[in-house]
Amino acid sequence: MSGAVRKALTIAGSDSGGGAGIQADLKTFQELGVFGMSAITAVTVQNTLGVRNVYPLPPEAAAEQIEAVGSDLAPDALKTGMLFSAEIIRAVAAQIRAFGWSRVVVDPVMIAKGGATLLLPEAVAALKEELLPLAQVVTPNIPEAEALSGIPIRGMSERREAAKRIHSLGAKHVVIKGGHDESGRGERIVDLLYDGAGFTEFGGQRIMTRHTHGTGCTFSAAVAAELAKGTAAAEAISTARAFIQAAIEDELALGLGHGPTNHWAYRRRMEQGGRP
Ligand SMILES: Nc1ncnc2c1ncn2[C@@H]1O[C@H](COP(=O)(O)OP(=O)(O)O)[C@@H](O)[C@H]1O
Numbered sequence: 001m002s003g004a005v006r007k008a009l010t011i012a013g014s015d016s017g018g019g020a021g022i023q024a025d026l027k028t029f030q031e032l033g034v035f036g037m038s039a040i041t042a043v044t045v046q047n048t049l050g051v052r053n054v055y056p057l058p059p060e061a062a063a064e065q066i067e068a069v070g071s072d073l074a075p076d077a078l079k080t081g082m083l084f085s086a087e088i089i090r091a092v093a094a095q096i097r098a099f100g101w102s103r104v105v106v107d108p109v110m111i112a113k114g115g116a117t118l119l120l121p122e123a124v125a126a127l128k129e130e131l132l133p134l135a136q137v138v139t140p141n142i143p144e145a146e147a148l149s150g151i152p153i154r155g156m157s158e159r160r161e162a163a164k165r166i167h168s169l170g171a172k173h174v175v176i177k178g179g180h181d182e183s184g185r186g187e188r189i190v191d192l193l194y195d196g197a198g199f200t201e202f203g204g205q206r207i208m209t210r211h212t213h214g215t216g217c218t219f220s221a222a223v224a225a226e227l228a229k230g231t232a233a234a235e236a237i238s239t240a241r242a243f244i245q246a247a248i249e250d251e252l253a254l255g256l257g258h259g260p261t262n263h264w265a266y267r268r269r270m271e272q273g274g275r276p
Pocket residue numbers: 140141142177178179180189190191204205206207208209212214215216217219241244245248
């Protein structure tokens with residue numbers, strides 16, 4: 001039995017409110033049938049109203065956790081989330097290189113919805129130089145794609161150009177998510193994939209809700225869970241889109257602010273034999 005168990009590692013920050021970060025990632029892994037492991041980079045003091053404080057851990061703490069997991073439990077895939085500083089990025093990248101891991105999802109978390117800094121601005125260069133070349137999949141939202149590519153994104157043609165530029169930094173698959181797309185604020189939401197050869201659009205209905213805390217974390221964790229099963233990148237992204245769509249649609253409405261998404265929704269729907 002244990003040989004069949006697929007394992008995924010999240011390297012990210014802790015969200016005390018449970019909607020984003022490590023907590024969202026582990027829930028997503030569990031719901032997609034993958035054993036979850038974690039290396040914590042920072043502790044945030046956070047709830048649905050926002051991030052009150054950030055306590056980054058020493059880079060060695062991140063490196064040691066990754067080494068402990070890697071040398072014993074051999075993850076089939078991993079994702080990175082909030083990394084906070086250039087020093088932590090370098091420590092994480094060194095471990096990924098040392099283990100030779102290739103099923104790597106980089107969620108280039110920069111700023112929380114409420115405006116809190118989750119990546120120091122001076123660490124963007126380290127993210128581009130150290131981590132993107134190791135990424136099988138990178139999942140920026142639109143502001144993150146602007147920071148990584150250096151171009152402003154107003155519509156789909158700039159999004160395509162930004163995806164090409166980020167791909168040239170070494171990431172094999174670039175998904176620029178559409179949650180922040182002001183031009184398309186209508187019925188549809190589109191996540192755009194570029195794999196170096198062409199573009200694929202993953203669309204869905206835009207749900208009008210304020211309860212979208214942790215959507216990016218959950219999406220990238222779902223991609224990592226699917227990669228851990230040996231699924232190809234495009235199919236993993238398709239499943240992740242269905243997972244997050246269900247998680248937003250089946251609203252939990254928890255907390256006084258931007259509530260978390262519903263990590264149970266996708267599996268419940270699948271078990272009921274309905275649409276994902
Ligand atoms: N209102 C929404 N309705 C449906 N899907 C959404 C909505 N907001 C975000 N998503 C999806 O959630 C994921 C994260 O999107 P986005 O908001 O762009 O990233 P982030 O959470 O990193 O800022 C994407 O797959 C996106 O399509």
